[in-house]
Amino acid sequence: MAGSALRRLMAEYKQLTLNPPEGIIAGPINEENFFEWEALITGPEGTCFEGGVFPAKLIFPPDYPLSPPKMQFTCEILCRWQSVYIYFTCSGDDPMGYESSAERWSPVQSVEKILLSVISMLAEPNDESGANVDAAKMWRESREEFNKIAEKIVRRTLGIPT
Amino acid sequence: MGDEGETPPGSISEDEPQVNQDELILAQQRQIEKEISESIPLVGDLEPISSLNNEYSTDPVYLDKVKDLSTKYQYVRRTRPDGNCFFRAFSYANIERLLEKKEEFSEFYKLAEDSKTALVELGFQQFTVEDFYDTYMEVLKRLRAIEDADEAKKELHTLFNTQGFSDYMVVYLRLLTSGQLQKDKDFYSCFIEGERTVSDFCHQEVEPMYKESDHIHIIAACAALCTGVKVIYMDRGTGKSCNEHDLPEGCTPTVHLLYRPGHYDILYP
Numbered sequence: 001m002a003g004s005a006l007r008r009l010m011a012e013y014k015q016l017t018l019n020p021p022e023g024i025i026a027g028p029i030n031e032e033n034f035f036e037w038e039a040l041i042t043g044p045e046g047t048c049f050e051g052g053v054f055p056a057k058l059i060f061p062p063d064y065p066l067s068p069p070k071m072q073f074t075c076e077i078l079c080r081w082q083s084v085y086i087y088f089t090c091s092g093d094d095p096m097g098y099e100s101s102a103e104r105w106s107p108v109q110s111v112e113k114i115l116l117s118v119i120s121m122l123a124e125p126n127d128e129s130g131a132n133v134d135a136a137k138m139w140r141e142s143r144e145e146f147n148k149i150a151e152k153i154v155r156r157t158l159g160i161p162t
Numbered sequence: 163m164g165d166e167g168e169t170p171p172g173s174i175s176e177d178e179p180q181v182n183q184d185e186l187i188l189a190q191q192r193q194i195e196k197e198i199s200e201s202i203p204l205v206g207d208l209e210p211i212s213s214l215n216n217e218y219s220t221d222p223v224y225l226d227k228v229k230d231l232s233t234k235y236q237y238v239r240r241t242r243p244d245g246n247c248f249f250r251a252f253s254y255a256n257i258e259r260l261l262e263k264k265e266e267f268s269e270f271y272k273l274a275e276d277s278k279t280a281l282v283e284l285g286f287q288q289f290t291v292e293d294f295y296d297t298y299m300e301v302l303k304r305l306r307a308i309e310d311a312d313e314a315k316k317e318l319h320t321l322f323n324t325q326g327f328s329d330y331m332v333v334y335l336r337l338l339t340s341g342q343l344q345k346d347k348d349f350y351s352c353f354i355e356g357e358r359t360v361s362d363f364c365h366q367e368v369e370p371m372y373k374e375s376d377h378i379h380i381i382a383a384c385a386a387l388c389t390g391v392k393v394i395y396m397d398r399g400t401g402k403s404c405n406e407h408d409l410p411e412g413c414t415p416t417v418h419l420l421y422r423p424g425h426y427d428i429l430y431p
Binding site: 004007008011012014015063065066105106107108109110 | 286287289290291292293294297326329330333336337365369370371
């Protein structure tokens with residue numbers, strides 16, 4: 001039912017364009033292919049990611065929304081750290097498979113909800129389930145160092161020399 | 163062969179990049195799902211109760227129970243064991259029986275027609291519910307347009323074996339069930355273990371596809387469709403007969419389901 005997936009993706013795109021949530025821009029990279037999107041996520045205010053703009057890519061399966069999309073940050077440096085704040089596991093070449101959280105996915109979730117949950121995870125690093133053990137340890141034991149690195153990440157995403 | 167330097171197959175030296183266990187498990191799971199989907203239709207044909215014997219030829223406990231079952235039921239219709247079996251079976255069996263009762267079908271149609279508004283009022287986002295609702299209504303419309311009940315049953319069978327339609331029917335019943343749970347959350351919260359709220363439970367256990375159903379799902383689904391169901395439990399418990407429960411308690415059941423640990427099929431008296 002790729003037709004249903006397309007219909008739904010168009011509805012979501014329309015929704016995101018008409019009522020864009022704060023801090024999120026998302027849409028198909030190319031309107032010829034609605035199954036690959038790019039998203040820009042703004043680092044939440046009052047966190048070490050404030051001011052950063054983080055690009056990510058979303059790939060939708062043909063049976064979307066029965067199955068979830070895969071999401072991956074495309075800014076490389078964040079990928080090395082993201083697993084601390086985002087409980088999507090970080091593994092090898094697929095640093096951020098949203099599929100690892102597939103059990104929370106349901107057909108009434110949406111791109112908007114995924115991106116909002118990413119933002120809230122950036123705001124509230126979840127060190128309990130940090131897949132990146134070193135970074136999780138740094139978050140707990142040496143917050144200053146952690147924040148310095150986060151700041152570098154933010155500057156990189158904006159193209160400012162670090 | 164005989165090359166001492168060679169690593170025996172299956173062992174992983176520590177220097178090699180680590181094989182991702184999660185990936186392997188997922189791959190195996192997908193393989194199993196593929197095998198099931200290739201060998202078992204979403205909803206099968208009618209089979210005599212005695213066909214259950216084939217599964218238990220050396221199991222006296224089950225054979226006794228199949229015998230007991232055959233005194234009350236004539237046929238069984240199997241559904242694919244994919245975690246959606248209760249919702250698929252219930253939805254199918256309920257619509258199937260309504261095809262012979264035009265008046266009740268009309269009432270059911272009206273109930274279905276109004277259901278989207280109720281879901282949106284409960285907080286579901288319209289654009290996430292719409293496609294499932296439209297498919298649900300399209301199936302009901304197609305069936306309503308067929309005068310002859312037997313022809314309509316054939317169409318129902320075809321639609322429920324067409325993945326796109328069938329899965330969207332399942333999703334919509336999951337959403338109606340979730341809506342029912344959330345509407346009567348004070349009542350249902352007593353049945354949810356742990357710290358979870360009713361809406362957490364719905365997001366984690368009801369709305370996602372392939373999540374298996376428990377008692378609470380069944381009671382809420384019955385309430386959502388205003389239908390009573392009799393569940394016959396067939397397991398390795400003592401006794402020669404199967405236990406049965408009418409849900410909700412005291413109802414006159416119109417849908418009959420056979421439950422074997424982890425799976426539901428449809429029964430026909």
